[in-house]
Amino acid sequence: MDSFLRVQSVSKIFNRGEAGESFGLKDINLQINKGEFIVISGPSGSGKTTLLNLIGGLDSISSGKIIFNGIDISSLNETELSDLRRDKIGFVFQAYNLISLFSARENIEYVMKLRGFSQNECDMRVDEVARKLGIVKLLDKLPANLSGGEQQRVAVARAVASKPELILADEPTANLDSRSALELMDMMERLNREEGITVIFSSHDPMVIDKAKRSIILKDGHSLIDSF
Amino acid sequence: MEGFPSYKQLKTQSFPYLQLAFKTVRKERGRSSITILLTALSTAMLIFITALMDGEHQTLLKSSVELYSGYINIKHNKFRDEPSIEYLIRDSDMMVDKLKNRDDIQAVSQRFDTFVLFSTDSRSVGGMLSGIQPESEKMTSKLKLSLLKGKYLQADDKDSLYIGSELAKLLKVDIGDRVSFIGTGSDYSFCADNLTVKGIFQTGLFEFDSQSAFLNKSYFDKVFLTESLATEIVLLPKNIDMADKASHSIQHTLSEELSSESWRESMKSLVKAMELDAIFGYITVGILFIVILFVILIYTFLTLFARIKEIGVLRAVGTSQREIFAMLFAESITLSFIGVVVGVLIGGGLALYFNINPIEFGAEFEEQFKQYGFINTAIPTDFNISNIFRDGLIIFALSIGSTIYPIIKVNSYRPVEAIHHV
Ligand SMILES: Nc1ncnc2c1ncn2[C@@H]1O[C@H](COP(=O)(O)OP(=O)(O)OP(=O)(O)O)[C@@H](O)[C@H]1O
Numbered sequence: 150m151d152s153f154l155r156v157q158s159v160s161k162i163f164n165r166g167e168a169g170e171s172f173g174l175k176d177i178n179l180q181i182n183k184g185e186f187i188v189i190s191g192p193s194g195s196g197k198t199t200l201l202n203l204i205g206g207l208d209s210i211s212s213g214k215i216i217f218n219g220i221d222i223s224s225l226n227e228t229e230l231s232d233l234r235r236d237k238i239g240f241v242f243q244a245y246n247l248i249s250l251f252s253a254r255e256n257i258e259y260v261m262k263l264r265g266f267s268q269n270e271c272d273m274r275v276d277e278v279a280r281k282l283g284i285v286k287l288l289d290k291l292p293a294n295l296s297g298g299e300q301q302r303v304a305v306a307r308a309v310a311s312k313p314e315l316i317l318a319d320e321p322t323a324n325l326d327s328r329s330a331l332e333l334m335d336m337m338e339r340l341n342r343e344e345g346i347t348v349i350f351s352s353h354d355p356m357v358i359d360k361a362k363r364s365i366i367l368k369d370g371h372s373l374i375d376s377f
Numbered sequence: 378m379e380g381f382p383s384y385k386q387l388k389t390q391s392f393p394y395l396q397l398a399f400k401t402v403r404k405e406r407g408r409s410s411i412t413i414l415l416t417a418l419s420t421a422m423l424i425f426i427t428a429l430m431d432g433e434h435q436t437l438l439k440s441s442v443e444l445y446s447g448y449i450n451i452k453h454n455k456f457r458d459e460p461s462i463e464y465l466i467r468d469s470d471m472m473v474d475k476l477k478n479r480d481d482i483q484a485v486s487q488r489f490d491t492f493v494l495f496s497t498d499s500r501s502v503g504g505m506l507s508g509i510q511p512e513s514e515k516m517t518s519k520l521k522l523s524l525l526k527g528k529y530l531q532a533d534d535k536d537s538l539y540i541g542s543e544l545a546k547l548l549k550v551d552i553g554d555r556v557s558f559i560g561t562g563s564d565y566s567f568c569a570d571n572l573t574v575k576g577i578f579q580t581g582l583f584e585f586d587s588q589s590a591f592l593n594k595s596y597f598d599k600v601f602l603t604e605s606l607a608t609e610i611v612l613l614p615k616n617i618d619m620a621d622k623a624s625h626s627i628q629h630t631l632s633e634e635l636s637s638e639s640w641r642e643s644m645k646s647l648v649k650a651m652e653l654d655a656i657f658g659y660i661t662v663g664i665l666f667i668v669i670l671f672v673i674l675i676y677t678f679l680t681l682f683a684r685i686k687e688i689g690v691l692r693a694v695g696t697s698q699r700e701i702f703a704m705l706f707a708e709s710i711t712l713s714f715i716g717v718v719v720g721v722l723i724g725g726g727l728a729l730y731f732n733i734n735p736i737e738f739g740a741e742f743e744e745q746f747k748q749y750g751f752i753n754t755a756i757p758t759d760f761n762i763s764n765i766f767r768d769g770l771i772i773f774a775l776s777i778g779s780t781i782y783p784i785i786k787v788n789s790y791r792p793v794e795a796i797h798h799v
């Protein structure tokens with residue numbers, strides 16, 4: 150059986166053929182199964198962000214293949230990639246990246262509405278997710294009126310609300326204090342468990358890394374250790 | 378089928394990116410108001426400049442038609458190119474009587490124009506002396522209404538002269554002063570007489586006011602031997618919009634050597650000149666608008682690049698390029714529309730206001746105005762709804778057009794590039 154996500158000899162070269170040519174990733178191989186809760190760690194500049202961006206189809210692969218749900222994502226065009234992200238993938242960014250003009254609720258609903266969920270379905274799902282993430286009281290606030298930890302929980306809610314198959318979170322806790330960071334990880338772990346969503350996140354923080362069931366360590370674009 | 382929205386999706390689709398577009402328009406007040414202001418300003422300016430140019434042209438055209446040349450005129454075919462006493466309208470009295478009885482004609486007057494040399498004790502000036510029928514001329518021209526000083530002519534006047542204000546200035550005469558002239562009669566003999574200034578008129582058309590003077594035709598005919606002869610017959614149709622039709626119909630009743638022309642035909646060269654003038658005007662305005670639209674383009678670039686991170690995030694969470702385009706285009710349409718509506722109201726308001734209260738150009742413009750045939754420096758703007766609508770549409774199209782390139786440009790970035798763009 151084909152695995153859920155397969156990264157096959159993937160390399161990423163930035164500014165190819167130009168003065169600033171540099172390797173982001175070198176010959177990475179990974180196999181990820183449905184329902185896993187994985188951390189990618191490694192020193193700064195080791196390629197964590199690059200790897201997550203490639204898996205999410207946000208950037209182009211220089212060589213190799215990423216097979217997601219049996220589809221080679223490097224063969225998809227921009228529209229197909231958009232659809233893939235909308236229907237199958239949720240993103241959580243280090244800098245939260247909420248839509249500043251939208252309330253927490255509108256942010257969480259955004260992807261659901263994009264996918265054509267009815268207002269009723271949105272309301273029910275937002276309430277459910279908000280309860281799990283402890284942000285019920287924050288739903289009508291604008292991002293500017295939320296703390297970093299609260300914003301990141303809203304961002305996680307946005308990522309999971311439309312029930313994607315995969316969540317990609319690039320250093321979701323890097324801007325949070327350690328208590329908020331651990332709380333957020335607990336919530337993400339719970340969503341992974343209860344909703345069966347595969348989660349791949351990156352982190353520097355040993356306490357956060359510790360929460361993961363599987364850890365992949367990168368160094369200089371190479372995959373060093375893949376431990377269960 | 379995958380990729381196609383189901384009926385349920387279509388029915389419940391709430392277009393969150395459009396929701397965001399309208400929120401952006403409402404919440405980003407500074408950005409929105411600057412864009413609206415720029416669009417409104419260009420719209421108002423275009424409408425007002427058009428109204429001013431058209432107003433100037435129409436004023437000139439209307440004043441010269443209504444002033445003297447008339448909506449319909451009948452002349453000898455050859456007289457039109459070569460105004461000589463060989464080419465006269467004969468039996469003009471009878472023709473006038475016949476034309477007066479037509480249903481489509483309100484008033485008829487006959488004239489005899491001839492060049493003479495006017496003299497006073499101190500000066501001699503060439504000009505046009507015309508014999509007119511004071512009563513019917515009241516209807517076919519603005520001569521009586523142009524009275525500045527003294528009195529207009531009467532049917533029983535004899536050697537009374539009705540003289541243009543600029544000509545009076547040149548001759549240094551006032552009401553009651555004597556003016557003599559020498560000219561040629563219809564039999565090529567010399568004619569000369571002494572006249573008394575009865576009235577001074579000012580039409581506003583400089584050429585006209587500096588060259589024309591009028592006598593009662595019944596007295597004129599005795600001096601120049603022009604009884605029942607005319608150089609032209611001028612007609613006022615009952616409905617001025619039907620001047621062409623009436624002129625055409627009159628043509629059939631005329632003998633071969635005579636022709637009837639409506640104002641549109643006889644003013645052909647003036648109309649052409651104005652159209653040409655309008656084209657130059659539009660080119661000048663066009664250059665101005667290229668500058669304004671460039672400003673809108675640059676401003677759109679700046680505002681969109683300030684939002685490129687947001688756009689990258691929207692793309693990352695699954696908004697397609699088409700949807701991003703729809704979002705930014707919806708913003709552009711909304712802002713342009715509001716701007717154009719505001720601009721139409723302002724520009725249209727100004728055009729209407731200065732249509733009712735003509736713009737008074739100061740004395741410093743007088744010389745320039747005289748060259749174009751105006752003495753009056755007050756010009757009403759043209760208030761024409763369809764032109765205003767047209768100008769609004771032009772700016773609407775241009776301002777939307779000038780945002781398309783920036784939209785395509787920001788939309789061409791890959792999501793990562795957009796998110797990390799600095
Ligand atoms: N847009 C880019 N252009 C050129 N080089 C880049 C670009 N993005 C990343 N790189 C390079 O690729 C390598 C991997 O970068 P990446 O951002 O993936 O590291 P990271 O592990 O996420 O680091 P950090 O922990 O600091 O976030 C680095 O050497 C980096 O300089």
Ligand SMILES: [Mg+2]
Nearest residue numbers: 197198199319
């Ligand atoms: Mg990183």
